[in-house]
Amino acid sequence: NHVTVSFTDFAIESSGAGCSADALQILDGDNYGAPSVGRYCGNSIPHPITSFSDALFVNFISNNVNSFKGYRVTYAASTSACGGMYHMKTGAFNSPNYPDDSPSSYECVWYIISSPGNRVQLSFITFAMPFTLLCSADYLEIREGNATGQLIDRYCGSHSPGNYTSIMGHILWVKFVSDSSAPGGRFRAIFSHLYGNEIVGARGQITSPLWPLHYPHSINYHWTITVAASYTVHVRILELDIDAIHRCRYDKLMFFDGPNVHARLIGRYCGFELPPAVSSTGSTLTVQFISDATINGKGFLLEWNAVQYIVDPTAIPTVQPGWPNNYETHLDCSWVIWAPQATVELNILALDIEPDMLCNYDKLVIRDGDNNLSPILATLCGRELPGPLRSSGDAMFIRFTSDEADNGGGFRASYYKTCGGWLRADRGVIPSPNYPNAYAPNLNCTWRVAVTSGSIIAIHFNQTFQLPSSGTGCTTGDYLELRNGPDESSPPLTSHGGNGRYCGGNPPSTLHTTDNQLLVHFISNGSMEGQGFKLTYEASDYACGGTIYVSDSLPFGYIASMNYPDNYPPNIDCIWTITVPNGEAVQLDFNDIFYTETDSKCKFDYLELHDGATSSAPLIGRFCGSTRPSRQKSTGSILYARFQTNHAFSYEGFKAKYSIAVCGGTVSAQSGSLQSPGYPSHYSNNSQCEWLLEGPEGHYLTITFSAFNLESTPDCIKEFVEIREYNASGRLLGRHCDNTLPSAVDTSSSIAYVKFSTDGSGSGSGFSLQFEASIEDCGGELTADTGTFSSPSYPNNYFHGRECQWRIIMQVGRRVTLMFKEFHLETHLTCKFDYVAVYNGLQPNSPMLQKYCNYIDPGTQVMSSGNTMRVVFVSDKSSSNKGFSATYTSDKDAVCGSNLMDPNGGNFTSPGFNGVLDYTNNLNCEWVIQNSHTTNSSIYIQFTSFNLEYHPVCQNDYIEFRFGDANGDLIARLCGQSAPTIPLVIPSPQLWVRFLSSPLVEDIGFFAKYSFTECGGIQIGENGFISSPNYPSQYNPLTHCAWRLEAPEGHTITLKFVYFDLEPHSTCGWDSVTIMNALATVCNIVVSMRHGYLIRQVRENKMREVVISSEIYC
Incomplete structure (x- = not known):
């Protein structure tokens, strides 16, 4: 037997090539005198080690200076001096006796195992074996999973295998064989895991x-x-x-x-x-x-x-606080009630709390969530019982406070899951019992909803909706009945006529009552049960927006601005999400009348469409003015529409018909197919269809036509099938018409765009195509400490029309060193055709460090300034060459960038800052500042020196700040010769900072300090309050606080000051409150305690920052 050790973590003080300080030494034997296998230190995880004897001696040495995390090793017995099972994140393995040729008559098997759902990437540093026909003697064989899994390939000869990324699963099986005739050659391979x-x-x-x-x-x-x-x-x-x-x-x-x-x-x-x-x-x-x-x-x-899984429901117990003894003074008691897989219903059984019209003294506050910032469901005092209160999620927060004066018996309450009741809150949720699991038979549940007088009720349904029934109008079986009023005699609530009953498998779209009351009635019979329903209701001032589900039974409908075709009202914000069956696309067709306030950038009144479920999805378009938009389509199954107006001009607005697009959509799969509408019958005239084909990331697609019959037109102008890279503006791969079967085409990435367009002159049988993702990968994410990658098919000529992108991500604090071992690309003076571009970072605007084509010397290196690098390989449609092979390492410290989290604060600077010398070109530095205090705290940034290249909109050299990470909301982008005048106080517990320098002008740079304050933070909910520190006592000097206020999407924020007393200054140059989205800075006493002061209403659902700042001036 032999012993194999594998490292899963490694961090030992680095002391140069000989590891003269702290080190881990491994000897091949059972004593100190055994031969040394290696001496290891630093942060790079050593590759697995297999003994040639039956023992390994592991010796760990540390001195009395520095200490680090150390190492973790797993060991196992093996029957061969090669092979084994490797579970670590990155590693390497090689043929026996490497770097010399392996002995004859060897057979080794390695299992490279990632975690389920993830992939393994394999690349070769060295490969040289005797060549035989069909690789029948000495060879290396790779399979997915195990010895009987899918064969990837069998390799021999001198050409190194290309990079391979597992597709079928999370295990790669690698077998090495050398026969008895001669030494078996040699190889060394490295592997890493790819997550996602x-x-x-x-x-x-x-x-x-x-x-x-x-x-x-x-x-x-x-x-x-x-x-x-x-x-x-x-x-x-x-x-x-x-x-x-x-x-x-x-x-x-x-x-x-x-x-x-x-x-x-x-x-x-x-x-x-x-x-x-x-x-x-x-x-x-x-x-x-x-x-x-x-x-x-x-x-x-x-x-x-793909099989339904059902979880048995669990009951929620009933408890009650102490009662009926009078409560004490100066109490502040809180409860959080959790109801997993359900909602919480609270019933106040008895109430005796000091009465007051506004409940300013003693009070019981019930909130819809798990903390004191959640939306308020009710504020109670006195003796009047409110009726049942229901949370909209799985938690309810209850807080009882008393002052120093009068008291009473308090309250007595129970909480549980129930079926039916009165709901008097302005928002809530009604699920069928046990939703989304099967409800019980023979239920008869009635809920009565009443919101604030003068409001109407908007009702939204979850997409999972299943009530088995039969008969027209849900007359038999299980059903949900909605009534537009308080009782059974009220009119049915429906948008398409009918009796107000809903059943089957398709949820109703959003409905609106005409008054402030709603009756919900649910019936289940004694036979088949379903998953049920879940609806959310909320009080609304007007009927617009909602969730719309399109199905075969309800194939179309309309959305419109309020009062259409009369003028819409001011200050409205309506949001629709339109959902069609998965694999289909949403289509919008506009009525002739389209008229909103005109502006070149549509800043005032506008309709905005996004290709997805939220406002963060890709923008389809923003429309305003009097020009009717053309037909609009989503690429996926959900379209987000938002209509917003301001307080000024008002016009007729818009009306649009929504439906399932007759063709088009997104097909996401390893392989798949699509056809023209009606295929193999004739397609319709005047069709416009668009599809996105999406394969696994890092692989290209091969698109093949199996049938093709279109009208023949000159240059394929009138009728055609068009294939492009990525999207409608991507590189054209082919435009086809007539009845000639097009040749197969390869994309350069994992996404292709297909467009089918017909005119009104005639039609054919159309087309049918298939697509399949490649086994070979092209690009990807590389996270191992060292590795290799190469152009597709290397060392053979690369294919035409490829675009591969590698994202190299190392540990924070390291830099990437890229070295080209071989490089042969098409020649061009400016590298216009085939090229490799290397970028200093991962962002789209990261500086380009180098762009290569033709030939470069082996050993050419490119280094990033931080821990990330992006490498892009592009080939055009003309000539090709051998391509390139490259290695990357992370053995050098980063020039700049790190994680900053010292609770006492610290500083960060442009690279090499000393106040005299300039920083260098093409820098990309990224810092993440992390605040360990996740609530009631802010991050404060102060510049003591600031000199960057000036640009009117900071497009060249700049430092920028974002909430959270690189994809967070932009806080500020700074450049020029002076630091910002508004304090940089950020309420987020994490701040992403990036410094970028262009290829041209340099400057002295910046020196910045960061610290964490004891006030501010993020507040989420429908209402709340903030105050200066120590209020109502005086705040301290040198105070910096920032709050980020977030309301539910579709709502606006009104900020009202009830007390205000700050140090006066004509321009608020000393102490001030700054409201970022409201564009206001206020100081001095501007409001009395009695009346309050309205700053303004913010049209978005987020107020980015409210900043309080105080300074000392002598």
């Missing part, structure tokens, strides 16, 4: 990176699961250990009902408690896992399949 994946199948598992070890900091990965078209994806979380601070704001596991993170969010989880099962409504579901740079845990293990 495009998964196709019927069942499987997904885990967080490094599971079951703690997941890494500062990651953002997503997995897209696609099952057969007639199935949905059902997910069950088996284990969960994710940092749960502040309602999953930092580390979180999220689920999106569609092919990407722009789809509808259906679950967000953290902590230890296992959540309920998650189900998609279509055949795709996206899982996203995000972590910050502070606390971490084991992560998650989930199981997914």
Whole structure:
């Protein structure tokens, strides 16, 4: 037997090539005198080591100076001096006796194992074996999974195998064989794990990176699961250990009902408690896992399949606080009630609290959520019972406070799940019992909803809706009945006529009452049960916006501005989300009358469309003025529409018909097909169809036509099928017409755009095409400490029309060194055709360090300034060459950039800052400032020196700040010769900072200090309050606080001051309050305690910052 040791973590003081200080030494034997295998230190994880004897001697040495994390090693017995199972994140393995040729008559098998749902990337540093026909003697064989898995290839000879990324699963099987005739050659390979994946199948598992070890900091990965078209994806979380601070704001596991993170969010989880099962409504579901740079845990293990999973319901117990003794003075008591997989209903059984019209003294406050910032459901005092109160989610927060004066018996309450009742809050949720699992038979539930007088009620349904029934009008079986009023005699509530009953598998679209009352009646019979329904209701001032579901039974409808075709009112904000069946697309056709306030940038009154479920999805267009928009389509199954007006001019507005697009949509799969409408029958005239084909990331698509019959027109102008890279403006790959079968075409990436256009002159049978993703990968994310990659097909000539992008991400504090081992590309003076471009960072505007073509010397190096680098390879349609092979390492310290989290604060500077010499060109420096205090704290940035190249909009050299990470909201972008006049106080617990320099002008740079204050933070809810520190006492000098206020989407924020007393100054140059989105800075006494003062109403649902700043001036 032999011994194999594998390293899973490694951090030992680095002391040069000989590791003369702290070190780990491994000897091949059982004593100090055994031969040395290696002496290791630093941060790079050593490759696995297998003994030639039956023992390894491991000796760890540390001196009395520095100490580090150390190392973790796993060991196992093996029957061969080669082969083994490798579970670590990165590593290497080689042929026996490497770097010399291996002995004859050897057979070695390696298993490279990632965590379920993820992939393994394999590349070769050295490869040289004797060549035989069909590689029948000495060879290296790679398969997916195991010895009987899918064969990737068998290799021999002198040509190094190309990079390979596993597709089928998370295990690679590698076999090396040398026969008995001669020495068997040699190789050395390195591997790393790629997290996030495009998964196709019927069942499987997904885990967080490094599971079951703690997941890494500062990651953002997503997995897209696609099952057969007639199935949905059902997910069950088996284990969960994710940092749960502040309602999953930092580390979180999220689920999106569609092919990407722009789809509808259906679950967000953290902590230890296992959540309920998650189900998609279509055949795709996206899982996203995000972590910050502070606390971490084991992560998650989930199981997914295409079979419905049912969880038995659990009852919520009933408790009651002490009663009827009088409560004490100066009490402040809080409860949080949780109802997993359900909502909380609270019944106040008795109430005796000091009465006051506004409940200013003693009071009981019930909030819709798990903390004191959640929206208020009720504020109670006196003796009048409010009736049942229901949360909209799985938590309710209750707070009871008393002052120093009168008291009473207090309150007595119970909480539980129930069926029916009075609901008098202005917002809430009504689910069928046990939703989304099967409800019980023979139910008869009635809810009566009453909101504030003068309002109407908007009713929105979750997409999971299943009430088995039969007969026209839901006359038999289970059904949900809605009435436009308080009781059974009220008119039915419907948007398409009928009796107000809803059943089947398609949820109703958003409905609006005409008054402030609603009756909800649910009936189930004694036979088949379904998943039921869940509706959300809210008081509204006007009927616009909502959630719309399009199905075969309701194939179209209309959205319109209020009062259309009469003038719309001022200051409205209406949001619609229109959902069609998965795999289809949404189509909008506008009525002739379209008229809103005109502006060249549509800043005032406008209709905005996004290609997804939220406003963060890609923008389709923003429309205003009097020109009717053309037909608009989504690429996926959800379209987001928002109509917003200001307080000024008003016009007729718009009306648009929504429907399922007759063709088009997004097809996400390893392989798939699509056809022209009606194929193989004749297609319709005047058709316009657009599809997006999406394969696994890092692979290209091969598109093949199996049938093609279109009208022949000169230059294919009138009728054609067009294929492009990426989207409608991507590079044209082909435009085809007539009846000649087009040749197969390869894309350069994993996304292709297909357009089918016909005129009105005639039609043919159309087309049918198939697409398939490549086995060979082209680009990807490289996270190992060292590795190799090469152009596609290297060392053979690369293919035409390829675009590959590698994202190299090292540990924070290291820099990337890229070295080209070989480089032969098409020649051009300016590298216009085929080229490799190297960028200093991952962002689209990261500085380009080099652009190469033709030939460059082996050993040419390019280095980043920080821990990331992006390498792009592009080939055109003409000549090709051998391509390139490159290695990358992370053995050098970064020039700039790091994680900053010292609770006492610190500083950061442009590279080499000394107040005299200039910084260099093409820098990309990224810092992440992390505040360990996640609430009631702000990050304060102060510049003591600031000299950057000037540009009117800071396009050249600049420093920028964003909330959270590189994708967060932009706070500020600064350049020029003076620091900002407004204090940089940021309420986010994490701040992303980036310094960029262009290829041209340099300057002295900047010196910045950061610190953490004891006030400010993020507040989320429908209402709340903020105050200066120590209020009502005086605030301290040198105080810096910032708050970020967030309301539900579609709402606006009104900020009202009830007290204000700051140091006066004509321009607020000393102490001030700055409201960022409201464009106001106020100081001095501007308001009395009695009347209040309205700053202004903010039209968005986020007020970016409210900043309080005080200074001392002598």
